[in-house]
Amino acid sequence: MATKRVLIIDDEADVRAVVRGCLEDIAGWGVVTAESGKEGLVKVITESPDAIMLDIMMPGMDGLAFLSALRNYAKEADLPVVLLTAKINLTASDELTNLNVKGVITKPFDPFQLVEQFAHLLGWEV
Template sequence: MLSHHVLIVDDEANIREILQACLGDVAGWQVSAAASGPEGLTKAIAERPDAIVLDLMMPEMDGIAFLRRLRMHPETETIPVVILTAKTYLVELGQLDHLGVAGAIAKPFNPLELPTQIARALQWHAAIDA
């Protein structure tokens, strides 16, 4: 599996730690993390990660607001985003399609499957851009 730089944006510290362990320690990817939407936007613009794993339900700025702002910046408009959410009903996921979501992972998730799921989303995104 190729090495990727992934930015995790999630307000829950324990989720960030699990994701960092799965993607960094297990998959060997470069991982950075943000505890809020505004912090995530700042890091996304500065770091330009290969992908973002984004929680939808966050205080201050939820995932949908984050996605809208991310797509407004030329530096970040094409970064693939994988949604991590307990809300998997189709209406909400359909609402995210126009914001360029590369994939969705349901909570609770299997940490060992996460790198493969994110890699698939990156491959899908690369195929669309080709």
């Protein structure tokens, strides 16, 4: 079975590094990172990830703007997205349902449980 490939989009370098380490070291998945929504859109096209872990609060193009742009791009419109955010009030948002978000992991997160939470939301095996 091919290794899963995950795109992490978060403006905080420390968060990207911790999440990358968890996904690579614990799950053995390939990881690509982006520090902005704009960079993330480019990497969706150039890197062909299997799923995205997305921060909502970012300067410039925030996570919701990224999701809207992603869902309007026909080729990648169904790419699964899990939010990694401190914005807890998003967990029951109708907007997230409309944008086909698979789930939300709240910050701060437990690095030892991150892979299991992410895999569970996507229906992946670890």
